[in-house]
Amino acid sequence: MRKNILLPTDFSDNAWTAALYALKLYESEPCTFYFLHSSKLKASSMTNMSSKLSRVISENALNDLTSLKQKAESINKLENHRFEIILSTFDLKDAMEGVAEQQEINMVIMGTKGTTKAKGIVFGSNTINTMKSLKTCPVLAIPDDYEFREPKQIAFPTDFNRNYGDELKPLKDVSKLYNSTITVVHVNKEDDITEAQDYNLDQLKISLEKYPHTFHWMPNHGKIEQGIKDFIDQFDMDMLVMINYQHSFIESIMNEPVIKKLGFQPTLPFLVIPCLN
Numbered sequence: 001m002r003k004n005i006l007l008p009t010d011f012s013d014n015a016w017t018a019a020l021y022a023l024k025l026y027e028s029e030p031c032t033f034y035f036l037h038s039s040k041l042k043a044s045s046m047t048n049m050s051s052k053l054s055r056v057i058s059e060n061a062l063n064d065l066t067s068l069k070q071k072a073e074s075i076n077k078l079e080n081h082r083f084e085i086i087l088s089t090f091d092l093k094d095a096m097e098g099v100a101e102q103q104e105i106n107m108v109i110m111g112t113k114g115t116t117k118a119k120g121i122v123f124g125s126n127t128i129n130t131m132k133s134l135k136t137c138p139v140l141a142i143p144d145d146y147e148f149r150e151p152k153q154i155a156f157p158t159d160f161n162r163n164y165g166d167e168l169k170p171l172k173d174v175s176k177l178y179n180s181t182i183t184v185v186h187v188n189k190e191d192d193i194t195e196a197q198d199y200n201l202d203q204l205k206i207s208l209e210k211y212p213h214t215f216h217w218m219p220n221h222g223k224i225e226q227g228i229k230d231f232i233d234q235f236d237m238d239m240l241v242m243i244n245y246q247h248s249f250i251e252s253i254m255n256e257p258v259i260k261k262l263g264f265q266p267t268l269p270f271l272v273i274p275c276l277n
Contacts, residue, residue: 014111
């Protein structure tokens with residue numbers, strides 16, 4: 001089945017890095033890649049702008065999108081890959097939600113930062129807003145200057161407080177691409193979980209039984225995010241996957257204005273899956 005992958009772009013180097021990662025990740029899969037750019041300007045900017053100037057800006061953006069498509073086609077001649085461009089006058093959030101629904105997007109792949117590359121900011125505002133608000137498909141954020149490597153080892157932190165259902169499908173789909181091992185990480189002691197958590201653990205084992213997987217228990221010596229970071233560094237993970245549900249760890253870092261305060265640095269691709277209920 002053909003996959004539809006959305007690639008939001010602000011024409012930055014990081015956006016291009018994310019696009020290159022997407023092309024490599026789905027190299028063996030029939031895919032349509034949609035380059036999306038929002039040309040919507042802030043109201044304060046538009047107040048002093050003539051309609052002619054606004055039209056020129058849109059035309060330039062369309063030219064840049066066309067060039068981006070041609071660039072992608074020139075380095076990627078796979079017959080199973082197609083490229084489309086979309087220029088939207090809506091803000092990026094609304095544009096992505098509309099395209100995700102209309103084109104039945106399977107995944108959004110974007111950079112962790114945009115053109116600003118503000119020092120000390122780990123995720124750009126567009127990435128955070130997308131991870132928080134997009135409910136129809138997962139979002140994969142690619143760090144600046146990240147070079148593709150097959151995601152053979154996938155870290156999946158969970159507290160076993162939920163019984164996952166279809167939310168696990170994007171994780172399984174990525175695992176299937178490269179026969180990747182899913183390492184379920186719990187930052188706590190193995191014998192220190194509730195009866196409900198134990199039940200959810202058993203259900204997770206059943207759900208993952210057809211996929212390579214392991215379970216790992218990290219001692220809780222402080223912040224959960226530090227435990228996850230230590231695990232990623234220690235075991236050389238290739239991708240981090242989390243499900244974004246209410247009161248989850250990922251929700252807490254998405255609400256933090258300056259995420260660096262948590263000491264959580266995305267040094268590898270970070271897949272955020274929306275909760276379905």
